[in-house]
Amino acid sequence: MLFIEMCTMGLAPQTLQNRTETMERLSTLPGHNCDYLSKGYWNLRYISEDNFEWCKGYQEFKPLITKYVGKNDRVLILGCGNSSLGAEMFSDGFQNIINIDFSEVVIEKMTKRYPQMQWFCKDMRTLEGDADLGQFDVIIEKGTLDVLFVKDKSPWEASPTTKHDMKRTTDSIYSLLRPGGRFVSVTFTQPHFRLKYYQHEEYKWKINYETFGEGFHYFFYVATRECP
Incomplete structure (x- = not known):
């Protein structure tokens, strides 16, 4: 994750402003990969950081969003952070969006910034049967699940x-999806590493994936829950 974040910072042309922004970004990097799992790290980072996009911004994969998400769908974004994904989707007409993150700092900031959407401080690993949230037509994660792997060698x-x-996270996702609903996972992780974590016998869904990006490809997984 640390390597991916550093690569993301270096993709923009290096104008003076870009270099200044890059230095500011570097100051937010964790000392170790494992810090990405720490709520304390994220709370501290979000105090000063206003926006960061993992796995590219919305415009880069907008055609895939419009292909798999309907304007009237009820949408949940997991680990929203300070990404503008929800806000840009809202501006494009997807106006039934709920955002969650385990950092109370970012939820408070984003609630003030985009009051037209709903924001909740929740842990994606403990959402199974969450009565406060209800069920969804679409659940989206963008780089959030990648964080769970940062301790692995x-x-x-x-x-x-x-x-x-x-497993706790995918159980939560599956329980919150309506029949016919879609789980969308945007990640840099290749299928031979990721699909096995989405494929469990008790999950009655069909999985496909597409790619986007130039040079460095990102993966757009879609798991569609079967109707009874």
């Missing part, structure tokens, strides 16, 4: 803790 085999947290 190899992408080929996750630790028991990572597997447990991933």
